Amino acid sequence: SQTIHQWPATLVQPVGSPLSLECTVEGTSNPNLYWYRQAAGRGLQLLFYSVGIGQISSEVPQNLSASRPQDRQFILSSKKLLLSDSGFYLCAWNLGLAVDEQYFGPGTRLTVT
Amino acid sequence: AQTVTQSQPEMSVQEAETVTLSCTYDTSESDYYLFWYKQPPSRQMILVIRQEAYKQQNATENRFSVNFQKAAKSFSLKISDSQLGDAAMYFCAYRSSGGADGLTFGKGTHLIIQP
Numbered sequence: 001s002q003t004i005h006q007w008p009a010t011l012v013q014p015v016g017s018p019l020s021l022e023c024t025v026e027g028t029s030n031p032n033l034y035w036y037r038q039a040a041g042r043g044l045q046l047l048f049y050s051v052g053i054g055q056i057s058s059e060v061p062q063n064l065s066a067s068r069p070q071d072r073q074f075i076l077s078s079k080k081l082l083l084s085d086s087g088f089y090l091c092a093w094n095l096g097l098a099v100d101e102q103y104f105g106p107g108t109r110l111t112v113t
Numbered sequence: 114a115q116t117v118t119q120s121q122p123e124m125s126v127q128e129a130e131t132v133t134l135s136c137t138y139d140t141s142e143s144d145y146y147l148f149w150y151k152q153p154p155s156r157q158m159i160l161v162i163r164q165e166a167y168k169q170q171n172a173t174e175n176r177f178s179v180n181f182q183k184a185a186k187s188f189s190l191k192i193s194d195s196q197l198g199d200a201a202m203y204f205c206a207y208r209s210s211g212g213a214d215g216l217t218f219g220k221g222t223h224l225i226i227q228p
Contacts, residue, residue, distance in 0.1 A: 042221075043219050044158075049213065102216060
């Protein structure tokens with residue numbers, strides 16, 4: 001069966017510090033991968049998605065970047081965090097089939113102080 | 114761009130009763146998919162039900178069913194025989210027909226179950 005992992009689960013970082021969040025999927029090959037952010041009291045906003053190694057699509061221009069160095073690894077990064085980067089970050093995957101749902105990881109709670 | 118609107122920030126229902134959560138969306142596409150996700154306090158996103166726009170029949174999953182009105186761009190979720198475990202945030206989501214497209218979410222409805 002497929003599983004999706006995210007780490008760390010919780011992170012507190014000062015403004016201006018770098019960020020690296022990691023997401024990995026097990027049990028499948030060539031998944032589509034997604035990063036979402038959920039701000040307090042709001043829905044999820046799509047940040048990036050990837051259909052293959054090295055292929056990144058950005059949905060919202062901002063202080064973040066994403067990379068996919070391996071087939072089942074998706075990384076969210078920032079060189080300098082802003083207070084507005086605080087939120088709950090969710091990684092998701094699917095196989096890109098027509099009716100395929102997205103399967104979400106457990107999330108990372110990021111607090112920028 | 115597509116938008117999804119959930120007009121009920123919070124709903125409350127007595128245990129064993131029925132509740133309906135509302136969702137409307139805006140799109141110019143004719144082929145798309147709609148989803149309801151549940152987010153309990155653990156914050157794990159769990160798929161509740163999905164609907165393909167080309168299907169006229171409303172989707173049903175046990176106690177959960179939808180009322181899909183394509184012309185009105187409405188996609189409501191009905192929960193029958195509400196249980197304490199149904200308490201959660203519920204998000205309506207839209208996806209274009211392309212398999213790689215991300216989901217567009219509404220802001221969510223917080224469902225409270227009164228014992």
